[in-house]
Amino acid sequence: MADPKYETQAVTGGDDTPSPRRSGRRNFVSTAAALGAAALALPSRAKADALNVAVLPPDIPPWTTQQGTPILTPPYGVPSAFEKKVVRHPHSRGVFRSEASSVTPLQDLHGVITPAGLHFERYHAGVPQIDPTLHRLIVHGQVERPLVFTMQDLLRFPSVSRTYFLECSGNTPGWTKGNPNATVADTHGLLSCSEWTGIPLAALLTEVGVLSSAHWVLAEGADAAAMTRSFPIEKAFDDALLAYAQNGEMLRPEQGYPLRLFLPGFEGNMSVKWLRRLKLGDEPFESREETSKYTDLMQDGRARQFTFVMEAKSVITSPSGGQHLDGPGFYEIRGIAWSGRGRITHAEISTDGGRSWKNAQLQEPVLAKCLTRFTLPWHWDGKPAVLQSRVRDETGYWQPTHAELVAARGLNSGYHYNGIHSWNVGADGAVTNDG
Numbered sequence: 001m002a003d004p005k006y007e008t009q010a011v012t013g014g015d016d017t018p019s020p021r022r023s024g025r026r027n028f029v030s031t032a033a034a035l036g037a038a039a040l041a042l043p044s045r046a047k048a049d050a051l052n053v054a055v056l057p058p059d060i061p062p063w064t065t066q067q068g069t070p071i072l073t074p075p076y077g078v079p080s081a082f083e084k085k086v087v088r089h090p091h092s093r094g095v096f097r098s099e100a101s102s103v104t105p106l107q108d109l110h111g112v113i114t115p116a117g118l119h120f121e122r123y124h125a126g127v128p129q130i131d132p133t134l135h136r137l138i139v140h141g142q143v144e145r146p147l148v149f150t151m152q153d154l155l156r157f158p159s160v161s162r163t164y165f166l167e168c169s170g171n172t173p174g175w176t177k178g179n180p181n182a183t184v185a186d187t188h189g190l191l192s193c194s195e196w197t198g199i200p201l202a203a204l205l206t207e208v209g210v211l212s213s214a215h216w217v218l219a220e221g222a223d224a225a226a227m228t229r230s231f232p233i234e235k236a237f238d239d240a241l242l243a244y245a246q247n248g249e250m251l252r253p254e255q256g257y258p259l260r261l262f263l264p265g266f267e268g269n270m271s272v273k274w275l276r277r278l279k280l281g282d283e284p285f286e287s288r289e290e291t292s293k294y295t296d297l298m299q300d301g302r303a304r305q306f307t308f309v310m311e312a313k314s315v316i317t318s319p320s321g322g323q324h325l326d327g328p329g330f331y332e333i334r335g336i337a338w339s340g341r342g343r344i345t346h347a348e349i350s351t352d353g354g355r356s357w358k359n360a361q362l363q364e365p366v367l368a369k370c371l372t373r374f375t376l377p378w379h380w381d382g383k384p385a386v387l388q389s390r391v392r393d394e395t396g397y398w399q400p401t402h403a404e405l406v407a408a409r410g411l412n413s414g415y416h417y418n419g420i421h422s423w424n425v426g427a428d429g430a431v432t433n434d435g
């Protein structure tokens with residue numbers, strides 16, 4: 001479809017003889033009317049007038065009459081200058097610091113892949129700048145042959161590429177009522193999805209030889225936080241990766257360059273970045289990040305520990321907090337869904353705050369432990385509406401309501417919130433967060 005910015009303009013000049021282009025335009029206008037013209041971008045005649053240039057059909061815009069920017073400028077491509085607002089923002093604290101996180105602007109993205117430069121970031125002691133030629137991975141503990149690998153060694157192993165989401169277990173401050181001005185980045189932005197390339201951890205463990213007494217693996221990062229977590233050996237032989245590339249290029253420094261552990265579907269914290277050590281043992285290692293942190297305090301004062309899996313969750317990204325509907329008419333409701341247990345099998349959308357639900361269309365491909373897009377055509381009648389989505393995964397688990405989550409886990413924990421999220425649409429078209 002042509003850019004509506006041009007197509008909704010009145011054609012100036014020329015005679016009245018119908019031409020293919022004009023009848024094309026007429027068809028387009030009738031489609032536009034059917035969709036509700038308000039859903040389309042408004043013409044920018046005023047802007048063109050202000051610039052004193054003729055850019056709209058049938059005039060020829062200046063970018064058609066002059067040579068464009070030469071190739072290789074800059075040598076590493078960047079988004080259009082008109083997309084400058086699509087960036088990561090610091091999470092909650094309002095400033096970038098070494099003990100910090102930044103969020104992915106999910107409301108401005110399309111498809112399921114997060115561009116590397118927009119992948120959320122979470123680090124406990126800043127981003128180390130590691131020379132890959134000086135980086136080593138040591139594998140020791142209950143193994144037959146303790147070994148130290150260089151990056152060159154690791155790149156020679158057979159590799160795989162898999163598309164997986166990564167979500168921080170602290171994503172979504174849903175336990176308490178949210179800020180009405182929050183966007184999806186604010187509520188769900190500690191979530192991204194990439195194609196990760198690396199070595200199946202199983203292949204590396206086969207190389208060192210696992211002793212039968214080994215049931216747990218400790219992973220340690222080379223950053224100043226020396227982030228350290230334990231995970232069961234079953235995960236190592238299931239789908240754990242030693243990832244060195246992301247969306248076709250080597251990892252970004254923020255994502256763990258030159259090597260990170262990647263545990264698909266598990267809470268983000270366990271995917272240790274800047275990975276320098278794996279130790280095999282018969283028990284979990286009880287590191288700081290799996291005892292005093294990343295445990296979930298329950299209502300009765302006891303804490304859940306080793307809550308690895310990120311459960312099925314979804315959020316509507318359009319229309320969503322901070323956006324504005326330009327009057328009644330057609331809108332496509334769009335959202336993303338994911339589950340750490342496997343594939344998403346159902347997505348439903350409510351426009352009346354959960355009183356009634358409609359099946360949304362899952363957009364292919366539907367991959368396990370990966371973001372899945374879902375959509376639903378919607379005609380907004382201009383009245384206040386409450387938009388919600390809920391999803392089910394292949395285990396039959398349904399994304400819970402806030403009330404169900406609170407009943408099961410109380411209100412002491414800040415982690416693992418996957419409740420149904422609501423956006424309010426006001427009669428004026430303003431979309432606000434309802435938590």
Ligand SMILES: Nc1nc2c(c(=O)[nH]1)N[C@H]1C(S)=C(S)[C@@H](COP(=O)(O)O)O[C@H]1N2
Nearest residue numbers: 120121122123124168221227255268269273
């Ligand atoms: N070495 C190391 N690994 C780490 C962290 C860290 O601070 N240091 N942060 C963890 C946390 S809490 C999360 S949510 C993920 C975030 O990964 P990302 O920055 O690539 O999004 O990395 C995890 N791995």
Ligand SMILES: [Mo]
Nearest residue numbers: 168169268269
């Ligand atoms: Mo995290």
